[in-house]
Amino acid sequence: MNNYIRQIKKNVWKWENENGLFSVKKYSTVEQAEKIRLIHQELQQLDTAFILPVMESAQEDFIIQPWFNGTHSVDYGSERDRKEVYSLLSELHETNRFIKWEDSNLLGQFDLIAKWQNRFLKMKEIAYFVEFYMGVEKTKMLIQYGEIALNNIQSFSNQDITILHGDVVHHNFLSNQKAYKMIDFDLAVIGPKEVEDILWVHRVLPAIDYDIYFLIHEFPLLEKVVLKHKEALMYPNELYREWLYAYALPIERKQKFIDQLIPYTNKALTEWPKLCYNLSHL
Structure with missing residues (x-):
């Protein structure tokens, strides 16, 4: 060999x-x-x-x-991939029945609200950068959605504390059609299971046209989390992260990434009022 x-x-x-x-x-x-x-x-x-x-x-x-041979990253636009990944995450979270993850000094406690507050402040700092590409009105909308969500967000319970993968982006789940694997635990932390449920929903929503009714129909077990944390799902987390990432990119890579980010942002801003309306009427 x-x-x-x-x-x-x-x-x-x-x-x-x-x-x-x-x-x-x-x-x-x-x-x-x-x-x-x-x-x-x-x-x-x-x-x-x-x-x-x-x-x-x-x-x-x-x-x-x-090396996991013959694999590809999952596609959240695929029903099978969504269901398999959510099953993997549920299995990970349920390990708290056998492992006292909170006893480890290598896994830190995760505070989602504090992280989002910090991300919101950073987003406000680079608003001038976003305005250059998206215009004043769309940038204002983007900031306002985050501010409203943070002002109304519900605190998270300290029950059902478990290990959280910490980065549920699609490329941290691999499939070879026969099996699915979870990789890259670099950002793993401990916290309430519902926090990772919310972060995963944020990742999936763009792939299903931000249709919260469709999501609940496909994942009935998520309905309780959605109803309890509507405001958390109204926070434009994915948009903030991507624009902050774009801002930090070196100049030679920045424009190519932003060319993809602009239509992604326009799509999200178009769908966001409907998403918020549907969430508020659940």
Whole structure:
């Protein structure tokens, strides 16, 4: 067998050796790598099938895992992918019945409202940047939606505390049509299950034309969370994150990303009044 290594990202490599094909990821600190090892060790003891095992490594700041062959990132526009990913997340969250995740000093407590308040303030700071591409009126709308949501958002219960994946973007879930796997626990934290439910709904809504009725019909178990946290679903989290990311990009990559972000934002702003109306009338 060939022995080669190819860089995939700045700190990620694809490595083939006599034992097979692997992904290799270097972390900036040993503590970060230890966090990943801890999560996988705990989950492997439960014989969970939705993760890839972590291999032994002589270098403590590296995480090595088998390469998941023939895979692609999930598509939240696919009904099957949505249902499989939500099932994986539910299985992860339910591990709190067997593992006391809150006892780990490597997993921090997550405060969604504080994070969103900070994100909102950062968004206001770059409003001039957004105005350049979206115009004054649309930028005002974008800011106002966040402000209204934050002023009315309900606090989250401290019950049902569990591990949260922390980054439920589609490319952190892989499928080879036979199986689905969850990867990249870098941002894993502990917090209420309903927080990750909300963050996942935010990710899915653009793929289903922001149709909250469709979502509830497809995922009846989410109805309770939606009814309890309507204001959290009115917060334009995805738009804020993408514009803050665009602002921070180097100049040579900025315009290409913004060319895609503008129609995405226009679509969201067109659908947002209907989304808020439907949520308020549930």
